[in-house]
Amino acid sequence: MKPSSLVTTTEAVDTAFYVIFGISAVSLLGITVVMLWFLWRYNRKRQPVPLSQKDHNVWLEITWTVIPTLLVMVMFWYGWEGYLSLRRIPDDAMTVKATARMWSWLFTYDNGKTADKLFVPVGQPVKVELHSEDVLHSFYVPAFRVKRDTVPGMPTYAWFVAEKPGSYNLFCAEYCGVAHADMITTVEALPAVEFASWLSALPVDDDPGEQIARQNGCLGCHSLDGTRLVGPSFRGLAGSERTVMRDGAELTVTADADYLLRAIREPNVEIVVGYPAVMPPYPGLSDADLATLIPWLERLQ
Amino acid sequence: MSAHVHKDDTGARFGMWLFLFTELLLFGGLFILYAVYLARYPREFVTAGSQLNVWFGGANTLVLLTSSLLVAVSITTLRRGQVRLTLTLLGGTIACAALFMINKYFEWSAKIGHGLYPGSEHLHEIPPGEAVFFNIYYVTTGLHGIHVIIGALVLAWTMALIKSGRVHADDWIVLENAGLYWHLVDLIWIFIFPLYYLILH
Amino acid sequence: MTEQHSHIVPCRTFIAVWIALLILTGVTVWVAQYNLGVLNVWVALGVASLKSALVIAWFMHMKDESRLFKLSLLAALAILTIFIGFTFFDVLYRINP
Amino acid sequence: MNETAATAATGRGFFAEGRYPSVFGWIFSTDHKRIGLLYLWCIVTFFGVGVLLGLLIRLELFAPGETIMGAQAYNAVFTLHGVIMIFLFIIPGIPAAFGNLIMPIQVGARDVAFPKLNLLSWWFYIGGAALAVTALFTGGGPPDTGWTFYVPFAAQTTTNVSLAAVAVFILGFSSILTGLNFVVTIHRLRAEGMTWTRLPLFTWSLYATAWIQVLATPVLGITVALLFAERLLGTGLFDPALGGDPIMFQHLFWIYSHPAVYIMVLPAMGVVSDIIPVFARKPAFGYKAIVVSSLAIAFAGSLVWAHHMYTSGMSDVAVMVFSFLTFIVAIPSAIKVFNWLATLYQGSILLDPPLLYALSFILLFTIGGLSGLVLGAAATDVHVHDTYFVVGHFHFVMFGGTGMAFFAAMHYWLPKIYGRMYDKAVATVAWGTIFIGFCILYIAMKVVGVMGMPRRYYDYIPEFTGLNQLATFGSWILGLGLILMFVNLIVGIRKGPPAPANPWGGASLEWQIPSPPPTENFGEDDPVVSHGPYDFKKAGIL
Numbered sequence A: 001m002k003p004s005s006l007v008t009t010t011e012a013v014d015t016a017f018y019v020i021f022g023i024s025a026v027s028l029l030g031i032t033v034v035m036l037w038f039l040w041r042y043n044r045k046r047q048p049v050p051l052s053q054k055d056h057n058v059w060l061e062i063t064w065t066v067i068p069t070l071l072v073m074v075m076f077w078y079g080w081e082g083y084l085s086l087r088r089i090p091d092d093a094m095t096v097k098a099t100a101r102m103w104s105w106l107f108t109y110d111n112g113k114t115a116d117k118l119f120v121p122v123g124q125p126v127k128v129e130l131h132s133e134d135v136l137h138s139f140y141v142p143a144f145r146v147k148r149d150t151v152p153g154m155p156t157y158a159w160f161v162a163e164k165p166g167s168y169n170l171f172c173a174e175y176c177g178v179a180h181a182d183m184i185t186t187v188e189a190l191p192a193v194e195f196a197s198w199l200s201a202l203p204v205d206d207d208p209g210e211q212i213a214r215q216n217g218c219l220g221c222h223s224l225d226g227t228r229l230v231g232p233s234f235r236g237l238a239g240s241e242r243t244v245m246r247d248g249a250e251l252t253v254t255a256d257a258d259y260l261l262r263a264i265r266e267p268n269v270e271i272v273v274g275y276p277a278v279m280p281p282y283p284g285l286s287d288a289d290l291a292t293l294i295p296w297l298e299r300l301q
Numbered sequence B: 001m002s003a004h005v006h007k008d009d010t011g012a013r014f015g016m017w018l019f020l021f022t023e024l025l026l027f028g029g030l031f032i033l034y035a036v037y038l039a040r041y042p043r044e045f046v047t048a049g050s051q052l053n054v055w056f057g058g059a060n061t062l063v064l065l066t067s068s069l070l071v072a073v074s075i076t077t078l079r080r081g082q083v084r085l086t087l088t089l090l091g092g093t094i095a096c097a098a099l100f101m102i103n104k105y106f107e108w109s110a111k112i113g114h115g116l117y118p119g120s121e122h123l124h125e126i127p128p129g130e131a132v133f134f135n136i137y138y139v140t141t142g143l144h145g146i147h148v149i150i151g152a153l154v155l156a157w158t159m160a161l162i163k164s165g166r167v168h169a170d171d172w173i174v175l176e177n178a179g180l181y182w183h184l185v186d187l188i189w190i191f192i193f194p195l196y197y198l199i200l201h
Numbered sequence C: 001m002t003e004q005h006s007h008i009v010p011c012r013t014f015i016a017v018w019i020a021l022l023i024l025t026g027v028t029v030w031v032a033q034y035n036l037g038v039l040n041v042w043v044a045l046g047v048a049s050l051k052s053a054l055v056i057a058w059f060m061h062m063k064d065e066s067r068l069f070k071l072s073l074l075a076a077l078a079i080l081t082i083f084i085g086f087t088f089f090d091v092l093y094r095i096n097p
Numbered sequence D: 001m002n003e004t005a006a007t008a009a010t011g012r013g014f015f016a017e018g019r020y021p022s023v024f025g026w027i028f029s030t031d032h033k034r035i036g037l038l039y040l041w042c043i044v045t046f047f048g049v050g051v052l053l054g055l056l057i058r059l060e061l062f063a064p065g066e067t068i069m070g071a072q073a074y075n076a077v078f079t080l081h082g083v084i085m086i087f088l089f090i091i092p093g094i095p096a097a098f099g100n101l102i103m104p105i106q107v108g109a110r111d112v113a114f115p116k117l118n119l120l121s122w123w124f125y126i127g128g129a130a131l132a133v134t135a136l137f138t139g140g141g142p143p144d145t146g147w148t149f150y151v152p153f154a155a156q157t158t159t160n161v162s163l164a165a166v167a168v169f170i171l172g173f174s175s176i177l178t179g180l181n182f183v184v185t186i187h188r189l190r191a192e193g194m195t196w197t198r199l200p201l202f203t204w205s206l207y208a209t210a211w212i213q214v215l216a217t218p219v220l221g222i223t224v225a226l227l228f229a230e231r232l233l234g235t236g237l238f239d240p241a242l243g244g245d246p247i248m249f250q251h252l253f254w255i256y257s258h259p260a261v262y263i264m265v266l267p268a269m270g271v272v273s274d275i276i277p278v279f280a281r282k283p284a285f286g287y288k289a290i291v292v293s294s295l296a297i298a299f300a301g302s303l304v305w306a307h308h309m310y311t312s313g314m315s316d317v318a319v320m321v322f323s324f325l326t327f328i329v330a331i332p333s334a335i336k337v338f339n340w341l342a343t344l345y346q347g348s349i350l351l352d353p354p355l356l357y358a359l360s361f362i363l364l365f366t367i368g369g370l371s372g373l374v375l376g377a378a379a380t381d382v383h384v385h386d387t388y389f390v391v392g393h394f395h396f397v398m399f400g401g402t403g404m405a406f407f408a409a410m411h412y413w414l415p416k417i418y419g420r421m422y423d424k425a426v427a428t429v430a431w432g433t434i435f436i437g438f439c440i441l442y443i444a445m446k447v448v449g450v451m452g453m454p455r456r457y458y459d460y461i462p463e464f465t466g467l468n469q470l471a472t473f474g475s476w477i478l479g480l481g482l483i484l485m486f487v488n489l490i491v492g493i494r495k496g497p498p499a500p501a502n503p504w505g506g507a508s509l510e511w512q513i514p515s516p517p518p519t520e521n522f523g524e525d526d527p528v529v530s531h532g533p534y535d536f537k538k539a540g541i542l
């Protein structure tokens, strides 16, 4: 398990939370009680005429300037300390590359293995290198209190360590368009041994077509089981009749191989009726990839 | 301060100055971007900056400085009651504005001729640092150009008021404020010129 | 006419200022020919500020205005400087620009 | 001007006979009170639209998955909700409506310094609003970027963001003109004897606000202008492919939009500072401290913008500096809260509706402000940034703070403006309903935020269902309260019993002229001020 010396991101952030919530709760309680007491004690029923017309007191002003100042300085300090431990990566951290795109995550490991869930070994600090292929997204794992935006053209990073095995939510926290809320996956924390074997194992679904689809994030928008996501489901797509908008005109076409090719190569020329024109073109997809992808699509019945 | 002041020139001038502050901060946003990108791409800014024509920029600087002089003097002449002279001076200012825009026109069309304009293919080919320079150059000088036109229109309108005698030797606040606006246009250029045309090293 | 500021500024003054401005313009162009490294920008800015000071003080007769005007001008400039300056707390210290 | 006296005599004050017949007498009037009312009712209308959109949001979030609308629709709805609430309700809210109605009277002037400009800025407001509405039905459909317009998304989306940007630009211009007008008015048109230390705190807060409006709003102007250029000309100043930096957009946006939050709250604090002394029969405690803290907030508020960007990828140094400064700006707010409490001490407190709303301002703003401290601290913000905790925070400060103060102002000043009194009992019930609904709604949001529910999610994981349903439930209670309050006010305005010139026993100038006030407020005999705004003894209240 993790070296006891190591402060987890969760611990670091929660300390700050306790301090700030604590001070705030006390301040709030004090203010509420005092206010209610004044309202009761000096209510006009009880107090027809004001007891005084006092309108200032320098010492009071000084007190309630200095005390809050000290309090906020404390809050600032804990906040900053905690933040630093979010930024300082333990030396023994392993690195995973996370790629965010509309609207899915791809995680790439040193040995080239990729996955759409973030598998990590328990007790081992993990540095996640954050990249974006299109707009801003944000890597957010509430359980570990870490969040960092992925910025196109500027790699960023975050780190965390999972203390217990289990599955933790991973959200996209920066608004990124229509399927922002669907850009969810999980961190899967496995015991070191299991993780090692997972890492070395070949991908379970050895259908190359599906692999390509996964790695390019197609499945972020296209389901394989017929459910409607941002884009039409791949299931039963090939060969079916499609009504598409082509430069303003509506027309029906059969989804044969070269329709699929068009739909992937220049997605915004023909827009399937009832869907937004948000599918990005994929210059990264080689003809070889497509040669595997399209037959696979056709096999999906 | 008495509420009886029915015509409060100081108030009017103060209002104008506040408006100039907003203009200053409007351009301020662009100067922030300029500063940041200059700090990030010093070398690219020099290569790109050297491609701007100092003569165009210099000429326009002289034109604007002179136009500012004319406006400043026109206030003096109006207060001395020399209406015709005032109108000539203001006419001169507007002529300067026109000259400035003509200059800009040639300068820009030359650049655009070289495929250097926002959204052009060419900008995607050259190093990013240079592309950002040209883009911010166009945005800044463009916004400034719009201000030149507005300023000229305001001055023209003031001339009309002077002709019709509504602005005269003892009530010249309109000219004063129009002048202030024009000087601001000049001020902005005083910074644009060295920052864009003169970063050669 | 209600309360009104100042004497009429003689044209001579304006022309003198104008000449000064032209000279300063010449100076910036001249300096820009030499390679002073980062100094170039700062010199350019320095001269530009000097020029604008002239324009503001004389052409825009700030020097005849009340303290209120001068203070608020100062405030505006201070805010602008802060906006530019504080942005550099970020851009200067980015790990990967 | 004896015709002023005449109108005053008719008892309908400035309502009698505008410069032009019928509605033109309003939309072309340069009278600060008429312009104020124009603003007030436009703002209330937009508030109504805004809250209905808020209701839609809550209904969609009543259960996971698609409830009443799809993702695209939802994104448009919260964007619209945010844009309306920020630019059409809360920023103009108190300054443009009640500032115009009351401030010139409070300083003893007949109108603002530039009445025509004042009318123009209302026209800009309406024009901007009209454009914003047009943006919904033209081009690629309603904008779906959120009110923050972050690039690159906002530069890429096919929805009608460009037109919305223009609308925001124009609205910003309107706000600038109002601010400019107020600064000059307060400097130049104070009545004889109205020294700076005799200015009501409401006017002082407007003064501080006006400076922010003048100095910060232009930056918003250039920001949306650049977004517009980016979309239409591809100027690429924020596009990494062209050497731009998306994070610079966030800097520019927040350079305005953080100071803007103080544009929203300072006038509200002014309202509260004016109301509490009147209903406690005691001078505002620490007048000078409150004034100085307003100015301090106005200044320091422009040094903290990047606290919205801790996770954006900006440098750690910036995180440290901006976090530190953020805590500094919190202090003046604290000072105000304590001074308000001290004003109640040893007073003679009458819990009339205006005071109830003012007190709920203090409580809710404090809760919201304290949660702001959680956001200001770097470590904690990393966890709750872009979650419902932030949503909870800003609803507490904006709605619980400024919103409540806006209602307080309506209950405090509308009798003066319309010369009629609403039903206080009903008003009190409405207040209670609003307060309860509010707490349920937004406390639930804060909790679900700390649990990690991101904002701008139209769908969420089942764990979050319970709290979301609680929030939705709260929104219904709140809604009922709002309807009751507005109905009561409107009925009061139209049929209520006549209100005397000084229904609450205030000591500032607006209470010394008839209700409704005559067209030029004081007419020929401009007031000569001889005592402070809260000197109830000299004013003969005590």
Ligand code: HEA
Binding pocket: A023, A027, A031, A068, A069, A071, A072, D148, D261, D262, D264, D265, D307, D308, D326, D327, D329, D330, D331, D333, D334, D335, D337, D365, D366, D367, D368, D369, D370, D372, D373, D375, D376, D377, D381, D384, D385, D386, D390, D393, D394, D397, D398, D401, D402
């Ligand atoms: C009326 C508007 C308003 C006001 C007044 C405030 C006030 C404050 N806000 Fe808030 N804020 C918003 C509107 C406002 N905010 C909005 C709209 C957003 C979200 C924008 C978006 O992303 O859509 C936001 C977001 C926001 C963030 C970014 C969160 C994120 O996105 O990650 C932060 C971070 O620092 C912050 C901090 C603060 C602080 C420290 C204050 C302080 O000024 C609060 C000061 C007040 C108090 C401290 C309470 C009173 C004091 C006491 C009771 C005494 C006891 C106190 C002490 C011990 C000090 N706010």
Ligand code: HEA
Binding pocket: D044, D045, D047, D048, D049, D050, D051, D052, D054, D055, D057, D058, D061, D078, D079, D081, D082, D083, D085, D086, D089, D090, D145, D146, D147, D148, D391, D395, D398, D399, D403, D441, D455, D456, D457, D458, D475, D476, D478, D479, D480, D482, D483, D486
């Ligand atoms: C002052 C500003 C203000 C106010 C008052 C409100 C009011 C409300 N807001 Fe909102 N809100 C914002 C400003 C405001 N909001 C901003 C700036 C955002 C950010 C947008 C973004 O992310 O870009 C936001 C975002 C926001 C979200 C987050 C959306 C998301 O991130 O996915 C939610 C979610 O519940 C929400 C809900 C509500 C609710 C339930 C109300 C309730 O108060 C509504 C209660 C009202 C009713 C239940 C309707 C019934 C009442 C009437 C019909 C009376 C009207 C009649 C007359 C006026 C005559 N708001």
Ligand code: CUA
Binding pocket: A100, A101, A103, A136, A137, A138, A172, A173, A174, A175, A176, A177, A180, A181, A183
């Ligand atoms: Cu990706 Cu939100």
Ligand SMILES: [Cu+2]
Binding pocket: D257, D258, D261, D305, D307, D308
């Ligand atoms: Cu802020």
